Amino acid sequence: MNSQTSVLLSASELSLHAAGTVLLDKVSVQINAGELLAVIGPNGAGKSSLLKLLAGVSTPTTGLIKLGAMSLADCSVTHKARSVAYLEQRPHVYWPLTVRQVVSLGRLPHAGTSLENSALAVQRALVFTGIAALQERLFNTLSEGEKMLVNISRVLATEPRIILADEPTAALDPYHQLLVLELLRTLAGKGQGIMVVLHDLNLAARFCDRLLLLAGGRVLCDGTPEAVLSSGHIAQAYHIDAVYDSITKTVQTKGRL
Template identity: 50%
Template sequence: MSVLSGKDLSVTVRDRQLVEGIDFELRAGELTGIVGANGAGKSTLLKALAGLLPCSGRIVLDGQPLHDHSPNERARRLAYLAQGHSAHWPLPVREVVALGRLPHGRGNSPEDTAIVNRALRATDSLALAERNVLTLSGGERARVMLARALAVAPQVLLADEPLAALDPAHQISIMQLLAAEAAAGLAVGIVLHDLTLAARFCSRLVLLHQGRVLAAGAPHEVLDDALLAEAFGIRALRFEHDGLRLPIPWLLTAEAGRTAGGAPVAGGNATA
């Protein structure tokens, strides 16, 4: 069931069109990955879907136009995790995560405390609970900010590069967590760059290229050779495990793998 959808979405900033004519939907029970090269429009699309960026087109949340929901109701239904995971106040981690409960009331009931603790445990942040958030590493702060978004207990989670700054173990654990949250009924949309993890954990991918949707569907359909070459200028090695065919970005294509002077980059004409 579609929980959040956008129809014919376009965003123009300072006379430059960043995304154009995009149709998009997030379904309950699915982890949808948004992939594409730098500048393809991924973060712009996510901000527009969250109602944080003016756009043309139509956005529907839980059957109603997004802006028909009051700000507080929208904050209860939709959690947005921005890129960069910045924190501006010297608060203890527990209090930062508890901010996710504010749309539901004061945020200090036994139920709120239980939800905050669950979010801290799920993101491997419980040991950081009493730390000043400004003293954390980038990866630790990324996990705390995801915990804050999960503490909202929303219907929809939009996360812009939640794996940025995370070590490999935490990248895997966060993708496992997001996949589990989706399997439990949450509609999850994330921007990510790791195509192997996207193919492994996402139930559906949307590939953006130059502000438009180039492809959408199952990971093995979206990450095929022709689309990877067009969107990223790369070729991939592939391996099979547990019934999945997973890509590993390996070479630049002949077009992308040339220097400004026209000489091929070493290995640019190899076969993957």
């Protein structure tokens, strides 16, 4: 294993074809321990498809995903589910479950292990996101911001090494957007590897160590916010005219191209 950074999850040359269209074309990426990595790119760039492949929810047409040193396909289902947690876009809860019940579902990969440990992990997750007071509330009665905190708690209850979150800040107010990214930042600081899909380039630049810019199913650029958010890259991916200010870490958009 590399001495400087430890690679938790890596993908090489992932391609995904569905119904005659190429959704992803030879995408390679790695998620390192202690790193917050944002996947950015226009709608339809393949961001969600990439996350689903890495989460093992769907399988790539070609390419290899490795969890640590092992191929994801060779990992036991339990090992994979305990190591990689996936937070889907617009998560939905189908029955009138309480917050605590929803968060406890994050312990399913550990089914059959100590119930006490599970209760502790659930409690820690609820406290970490600051929603312990809501635990007896019904999930479907919460605001969007609260719901996202519940979902993050659910992911944390699994105690994964890798978190894959698909647009966790969509539909949230600015307060909750900042809160969610601060929480993810803190988790990365504790050594977890986190990949998050974001549409807000300012949030991505401000909070993330590294950005992966996808367009048309391909990696356009992978690197620091300064390197990725050049006017040229933004123009190529989004067809807009924008300037990145590396001091304030903000992107100013000027208009469509």
